[in-house]
Amino acid sequence: MKINEKNLCAFAVSATPIDKEGYLNKRGELNKNFQRRYFILKGNLLFYFDKKGDKEPVGVIVLEGCTIELEEDQEQFCFKIVFHGANNRSYVLGAESQESMEQWMKALACAGYDYMKLMVLELQRQLDDMDETPLPVTQPVSSPVPPPRHRHNPFNKPESTTPHQRSHSLRSSNNSLRLDDKFSDGVPLSKISITFRELHNAYGRPILRDFNVWKNEQKLLSEKVAHASDNLISF
Missing domain, CATH: 2.30.29.30 (Pleckstrin-homology domain (PH domain)/Phosphotyrosine-binding domain (PTB))
Structure with missing residues (x-):
């Protein structure tokens, strides 16, 4: 027109x-x-x-x-x-x-x-459906909590021992000092005050003695090997 x-x-x-x-x-x-x-x-x-x-x-x-x-x-x-x-x-x-x-x-x-008009009616219907539909309740997500850390004192005496557990006592001898004999007496080691000198005497002396024994054995073994070598050469 x-x-x-x-x-x-x-x-x-x-x-x-x-x-x-x-x-x-x-x-x-x-x-x-x-x-x-x-x-x-x-x-x-x-x-x-x-x-x-x-x-x-x-x-x-x-x-x-x-x-x-x-x-x-x-x-x-x-x-x-x-x-x-x-x-x-x-x-x-x-x-x-x-x-x-x-x-x-x-x-x-x-x-x-x-x-x-049809589009507006359709959008209104979708909006009404959303209002009638309940929203799902979501639980708040909490941050993960790390597990508690337990510190172990190697000098604490366990309350009970099993055959598979290592003994806290040192190798016994006539002149050696046993740590259990000195510090046990029915009192937990965690309750006893131990000085460094006492620990050194309890653990260091048996180790030094065992080292000297091993050193003497090695010396004797070396002498036997040398003597056997001399005999072979003389023959």
């Missing part, structure tokens, strides 16, 4: 957001030939111009009470805007490619008020 309203003309060329724009071939109402027009979609108003950059549109199509359908009787990439009812006109448009046709059909089908 032709328009003369100044407000629509001003809105068509204003800086308001454009949903989609581009060239389409439009079939005339009286002359059935296709003419190339530049289309601009703003909301539910589809403006068309003679060419891009014109200051005034040739016409406008109000996308209410209509459906977007394929036009099978015309050339490929054609679709139509069908207004239902008596004496209502249908607009046949042609795109340059299959992809362009699908994009235009989708944009025009979503531009009407009825479609927006």
Whole structure:
């Protein structure tokens, strides 16, 4: 339809957001030939111009009470805007490619008020469902606690011993000192104050004695080996 309203003309060329724009071939109402027009979609108003950059549109199509359908009787990439009812006109448009046709059909089908109303109702229904669905209660995640550390004193006497446990006593001899004999007397070692000198005498002397015994044995063994070697050479 032709328009003369100044407000629509001003809105068509204003800086308001454009949903989609581009060239389409439009079939005339009286002359059935296709003419190339530049289309601009703003909301539910589809403006068309003679060419891009014109200051005034040739016409406008109000996308209410209509459906977007394929036009099978015309050339490929054609679709139509069908207004239902008596004496209502249908607009046949042609795109340059299959992809362009699908994009235009989708944009025009979503531009009407009825479609927006359905979308709002669907979003409201989803919001109501979310309000009715209780949220799962999640337990707060606490940070892990490290296990307690137990420090062991090697000089503590265990309360009970087994055959597999090592004895705390030193090797016994006539001249050696037993640590259990000196510090036990039924009192736990952890309750007795032990000086370093006493520990040195209790443990160091038996170790030194055993070392001297081992050293003498090695010396005797070396002498026997040397004596045996001399006998072999003499023979």
